[in-house]
Amino acid sequence: MLAARCRRLKAEMGRVITITSGKGGVGKTTATANISAALAALGHKVVCIDADIGLRNLDVVLGLENRIVYDVVDVVEGRCKLRQAMIRDKRLEELYLLPAAQTRDKTAISPKDMKRVCEELAKDFDFVVIDSPAGIERGFNNAIAPADEIIIITNPEVSAVRDADRIIGIVEAEQKGPAKLVVNRINNELVNRGDMLAVADVLELLAVELIGIVPEDQAVLVSTNRGAPIALEAKSKTGQAFRDIARRLTGEQVPFTSGNGSGGFMGRLSKLIRTGGEKS
């Protein structure tokens, strides 16, 4: 085991990716579960960490809640080894979860603790995916401290986009950028009626690299309740959107097709409503 670790040079360390949004309820946890599952399904070794201490959810969305024995706070406080706290997914061999503590709060760990844990994990895994809590306080700082890369999740709503913009600014100031963007819950019908911001409108303001467009889909609700990531459902278009994000993360060029809910948004780039009001 030790010898295997020594053979891994610094360049072979896994990537630490933090998924964050600022605003709550935009789909960070769902995205973390699905992107992690999709990466693992591609054959990568993936561990996801729930950094939302006190309000843990990722275990539920992955359907692993009943297997938790130790959590990340136990690791940091030395009550168990890192290996003991990690839970292997029941469907994917290469997917693990490091759960959050439910009975503590964000101050139970520090940014330094998170860095140490992630450095350890990056030796053995290709991807360490961190689910950030909402907000820009301690929990958020814990989640972005170890990150090599940041993915921002936003919804096509003015308030979510505003928060995403703030987060991008903070990430730039911490020299973690440039952040990548996923626009979640796009409803093509509403966009075409001019009642929802289009992806192009979101991009115009945020001006960062887009790596995913996920359609609004009630099946996501069903899958998170069942604890089975939709990314593993081969026929689901929403699952396909998450699988595309995973492939783009590994460096593959995957076109944005109208099939996954973007509705040929590039063509409407200059025409549609502005964030400030009606088109003139």
Add this chain to the structure above:
Amino acid sequence: MSPDVQIKGIREGLLVSVGSGDWLEAEQSLLTELGRQKDFLKGARLILDVDEHEINAASMGRLRDQMSEHGLSLWGVLSRSPLTERSAQAMGLATQIHHAEPEPEEVVDEEPAEGSVEANALLVRKTLRSGYNLSHSGHVSVIGDVNPGAQIIAGGNVVVWGRLRGLVHAGAAGDEGAVVCAMDLAPTQLRIAGHIAIPPTERGEPRPEIAFVKDGEVVAEEWNVGGQVPAIEG
């Protein structure tokens, strides 16, 4: 008490002055001193005077994290280094306290003196995102956008080579002759000296505009390339 680190009470909170020399050493003695006095300092508004130390945003973020581990919160940073000032502003920290740097009572319309509005302009080459607060006693120029939720407060004029959609206050010390111009002037709120304007939400195609005070009201005129600069009352 470490000889380099000085703590004194001021109206805004507690001013902590850091010693000169190498920043890593100065930071270390600062953290040691803060750690030793954390029970006394807890809950106070801490303002750090780092004088000429150059601190980038990442190191300042680390410093704030380390202070928060002692249960201390950083409220402001005073510095003579523009880099340090920008890092602090990027994290939403105050970079001016009032009686440390008194504002001139009125802007004198004469030869620019050292330290006056004219001699003191700031150029920012980036997009100011939501939450970014840029306060400066002189003129401010931005090459980039000013997004909704960001704000610029300037003693002098504000020029934005990009889209201006946040809050902007020119002539904040009372200069009614200050102007605001932008390639696309669509701020959430525009203030010049004591005047406040809320631009209409229904707008046509974006075009460069200049806003100024005329007959006691803020007006915006289209910028006419090659034409006359609008006559602005002083």
